[in-house]
Amino acid sequence: MKLNLKVWRQKDRFSEGKMVDYSLDNVNTHMSFLEMLDTLNDQLIRNNEEPIEFDHDCREGICGQCGVVINGIAHGPLKNTTTCQLHMREFKDNETILIEPFRALGFPIKKDLKVDRSAFDRIISSGGFVSVNTGQAPEANSIPVSHDIAEAAFDSAACIGCGACVATCKNGSAALFTAAKITQMALLPQGKEERSHRVLNMIAQMDKEEFGHCSNTEACEVECPQGISVLNIARMNYEYNRASFLRSKKR
Amino acid sequence: MNTLAHKIIMALTGLFLCFFLLIHFLGNTQLFLPPEHAQQSFNAYSSFLTGNFLVKLVSYVLYLSILLHAIYALIISKKNNNTGGHYKDDQRARSSKWYSRNMGVLGTIILIFIVLHFQNFWYVYKFGKISLDPWGHKDLYTVVVTAFQQGWLVIIYVLAMIALAYHLIHGISSGVRTLGLFNPKFVRWINVFGIWYSIIICTGFALMPIFIYFTHK
Numbered sequence: 001m002k003l004n005l006k007v008w009r010q011k012d013r014f015s016e017g018k019m020v021d022y023s024l025d026n027v028n029t030h031m032s033f034l035e036m037l038d039t040l041n042d043q044l045i046r047n048n049e050e051p052i053e054f055d056h057d058c059r060e061g062i063c064g065q066c067g068v069v070i071n072g073i074a075h076g077p078l079k080n081t082t083t084c085q086l087h088m089r090e091f092k093d094n095e096t097i098l099i100e101p102f103r104a105l106g107f108p109i110k111k112d113l114k115v116d117r118s119a120f121d122r123i124i125s126s127g128g129f130v131s132v133n134t135g136q137a138p139e140a141n142s143i144p145v146s147h148d149i150a151e152a153a154f155d156s157a158a159c160i161g162c163g164a165c166v167a168t169c170k171n172g173s174a175a176l177f178t179a180a181k182i183t184q185m186a187l188l189p190q191g192k193e194e195r196s197h198r199v200l201n202m203i204a205q206m207d208k209e210e211f212g213h214c215s216n217t218e219a220c221e222v223e224c225p226q227g228i229s230v231l232n233i234a235r236m237n238y239e240y241n242r243a244s245f246l247r248s249k250k251r
Numbered sequence: 252m253n254t255l256a257h258k259i260i261m262a263l264t265g266l267f268l269c270f271f272l273l274i275h276f277l278g279n280t281q282l283f284l285p286p287e288h289a290q291q292s293f294n295a296y297s298s299f300l301t302g303n304f305l306v307k308l309v310s311y312v313l314y315l316s317i318l319l320h321a322i323y324a325l326i327i328s329k330k331n332n333n334t335g336g337h338y339k340d341d342q343r344a345r346s347s348k349w350y351s352r353n354m355g356v357l358g359t360i361i362l363i364f365i366v367l368h369f370q371n372f373w374y375v376y377k378f379g380k381i382s383l384d385p386w387g388h389k390d391l392y393t394v395v396v397t398a399f400q401q402g403w404l405v406i407i408y409v410l411a412m413i414a415l416a417y418h419l420i421h422g423i424s425s426g427v428r429t430l431g432l433f434n435p436k437f438v439r440w441i442n443v444f445g446i447w448y449s450i451i452i453c454t455g456f457a458l459m460p461i462f463i464y465f466t467h468k
């Protein structure tokens with residue numbers, strides 16, 4: 001198949017970018033979206049042009065490293081699918097495809113389709129962990145966790161941190177990501193110990209990173225490759241309200 | 252103050268305003284009574300409200316809520332406009348409801364309506380020249396009936412109630428979420444409750460000017 005591509009090209013963080021047109025022949029419908037971009041880069045390199053930079057790693061939908069906005073939708077038209085798991089059979093021959101980076105104030109563009117998502121790392125460092133001594137793994141049954149709780153925690157932990165929620169949110173809010181990380185730990189006995197600290201610190205960091213307010217449009221849940229529920233945000237709000245209340249009582 | 256604290260102010264003031272609407276609505280259903288009854292009971296009710304200390308207190312909370320709700324909406328929207336991304340081709344609309352994305356627009360319509368509404372009745376009642384009814388109360392009923400003889404005003408009121416209904420449908424579920432209700436079953440109940448609450452109250456309010464327009468000729 002043949003494709004007309006409009007791709008965002010931007011030299012570096014500080015320069016203005018623009019959409020550039022490319023046409024690509026002989027695209028195999030079994031290619032993934034990233035393989036299609038590889039093919040385009042191959043063509044660019046052969047023509048002595050600079051290849052398009054984009055993020056990727058596992059290419060099997062589990063690492064959360066890939067992610068571009070395809071025809072105005074984060075990770076493209078398929079529901080619950082990362083960019084690397086999207087295949088060219090979802091597109092028509094001769095179709096025009098617009099490819100843009102994830103955009104939000106909290107996600108500055110580094111180059112072309114690559115964005116700086118280190119804000120997520122800093123949110124995690126601010127509280128997305130449990131403080132336990134390392135060493136030999138403890139006996140698994142020493143802290144019982146019921147099946148339902150374990151499943152719910154896994155549902156939240158399924159977040160791969162790709163940032164599609166931020167890119168999809170009209171406010172560029174990182175509420176769904178932060179909430180999933182807070183919830184996965186708030187549910188488990190190990191995480192309950194530091195729950196108040198965690199939620200207050202992570203939300204403080206989230207705000208510092210210039211993410212917007214959540215206005216509960218729920219678009220993030222729809223476009224999330226892992227289908228992380230917006231009820232995680234409700235849980236984060238609960239945890240936050242609880243922690244602020246307890247803190248005010250202590251004073 | 253952080254983003255969540257802003258949202259809590261929005262939620263608390265918003266939910267208080269929703270509750271106020273119910274009281275306001277129940278009181279105003281007296282307008283649906285036959286005219287001679289309605290005049291007496293509606294005017295007596297109005298003068299009872301102005302005389303009561305507790306009601307006065309609640310009215311100040313009400314003015315404050317409207318003010319805070321509007322101010323924080325402005326603060327939040329200003330930040331969100333800045334933090335959200337803009338795309339050359341934007342198809343993100345597919346994943347959310349239009350009214351959830353346009354709460355600010357709906358809110359502005361409602362705020363303009365509130366100013367008009369205050370000027371129509373509240374101002375006239377408090378500071379305007381207003382005659383007494385046969386029972387010695389200020390005759391607000393006649394002011395209401397005269398106002399709603401104007402077709403354009405009726406249309407504005409109905410349009411404002413449509414905006415209000417959409418604003419409430421999103422607002423109630425969003426506000427309750429901000430307060431932290433996460434149990435899926437209760438969330439579903441609240442969402443259904445919120446939709447019915449909004450539709451019933453706003454339809455009821457919209458019917459008042461329509462009813463008066465068509466029954467008083």
Ligand code: FES
Pocket residue numbers: 055056057058059060061062063064065066067082083084085
């Ligand atoms: S590259 Fe790992 S999820 Fe797409």
